[in-house]
Amino acid sequence: MRISIVVPTYNEKENVDELMSRIDKVLNGLDYEIVVVDDNSPDGTAERVAELSVRYPIKLIRREGKQGLISAVFEGINSSGGEHVVIMDADLQHPPEVIRELLKVVDSCDLAVASRYVKGGGVEGFPFVRRVISLGATYLARILIPQARKVRDPLSGFFLVRREVIKDVKPAMSRGYKVLLEVLASRKGLKVCEVPYVFRSRLKGESKLGWREILNYVKQLLLLMPDYYKFAVVGITGVLVNLGLMTLLEYLFTIPHIVASAVGIEASLTNNFIWNDVWTFRNRKGGSRLKKYLKYHLSTLVGNASQYLTSQLIYYLLLRESVISQTTGIIVGFIANYLISSKYVWSYNPHLDARHP
Numbered sequence: 001m002r003i004s005i006v007v008p009t010y011n012e013k014e015n016v017d018e019l020m021s022r023i024d025k026v027l028n029g030l031d032y033e034i035v036v037v038d039d040n041s042p043d044g045t046a047e048r049v050a051e052l053s054v055r056y057p058i059k060l061i062r063r064e065g066k067q068g069l070i071s072a073v074f075e076g077i078n079s080s081g082g083e084h085v086v087i088m089d090a091d092l093q094h095p096p097e098v099i100r101e102l103l104k105v106v107d108s109c110d111l112a113v114a115s116r117y118v119k120g121g122g123v124e125g126f127p128f129v130r131r132v133i134s135l136g137a138t139y140l141a142r143i144l145i146p147q148a149r150k151v152r153d154p155l156s157g158f159f160l161v162r163r164e165v166i167k168d169v170k171p172a173m174s175r176g177y178k179v180l181l182e183v184l185a186s187r188k189g190l191k192v193c194e195v196p197y198v199f200r201s202r203l204k205g206e207s208k209l210g211w212r213e214i215l216n217y218v219k220q221l222l223l224l225m226p227d228y229y230k231f232a233v234v235g236i237t238g239v240l241v242n243l244g245l246m247t248l249l250e251y252l253f254t255i256p257h258i259v260a261s262a263v264g265i266e267a268s269l270t271n272n273f274i275w276n277d278v279w280t281f282r283n284r285k286g287g288s289r290l291k292k293y294l295k296y297h298l299s300t301l302v303g304n305a306s307q308y309l310t311s312q313l314i315y316y317l318l319l320r321e322s323v324i325s326q327t328t329g330i331i332v333g334f335i336a337n338y339l340i341s342s343k344y345v346w347s348y349n350p351h352l353d354a355r356h357p
């Protein structure tokens, strides 16, 4: 089979008739199937789709309850058979005629995205506030997920992808809306084409996008960010914990800098360890927590010792200002870590390395 159209539905009874007839018109003569994944819509969408399946090549998957858009789409993909897979909504905001344009370009790329934000594309009837939110969310994705930068509309819910590209994708989220982000983040070097389309306003039924989806979106970004971004963010929280706790101890409880500085450093280490363990490296199984906690101390020992020493020297010999002392210490510790890494761990080898540092 050539093409599978995967359509998630929740309360779209009034839209499915027109959807099927328009898809059929576009793909007339081609070998295709429509896979509808319905989450037990109370309005009777599944019953209507079952009736339509007499007329069109529809495969209907009925699930127990509302389990979320991403999981519906992946369930549809897994039980479809086409060489090319189109993902689209049922509510006609994604005009089926655009599938024709997607098919035209897909031979020269892995993924063809129907895009609102390339020339010729757009949104119809979005109030100003929604437009701003949509653009803001789009930019956020492109900042936090490097693979999303090659797409103008990485949040589009309408795209065509080759099966071999999508078949091994394991989504980080099951609830949540942004299927394309999961595909983009799953691997580097995907070749993406974009085709303009106008996101129509909904004529029938209502959008299921609410606050919960906005929270899910933030959670999805936090999961899909690359490890080194997560590590850097954790490092920044560590600096805040370090300086915050130290200041509190010194100014509120008049604890001397020689103690408060050490407590601040240890608190930041523990903070960083916890977040890196539950977030940055949450997929790395194995090893006891305690052992990793000790290893983390060991691996940052020189950096932390130089941080502490610098902070103490500046404070007791130069100026009695703890935040400045500690901050300078943090910078020195960072540099020490860098030097050790570049001189010792990734040392320069004149016979092997091309350029002199």
Ligand code: GDD
Binding pocket: 007, 008, 009, 010, 011, 012, 037, 038, 039, 066, 067, 068, 069, 072, 088, 089, 090, 091, 093, 155, 156, 157, 158, 177, 178, 179, 199, 206, 207, 208, 209
């Ligand atoms: N099976 C299932 N389960 N389907 C669902 C669920 C669910 O939990 N939630 C929503 N759907 C279906 C809807 O019936 C519709 O066909 C489609 O998913 C999209 O839902 P809408 O509520 O209409 O979303 P939207 O219009 O606000 O946003 C869509 O378009 C944007 C632009 O392309 C989504 O696809 C966004 O992700 C996309 O950015």
Ligand code: MN
Binding pocket: 089, 091, 093, 202, 207
């Ligand atoms: Mn919609």
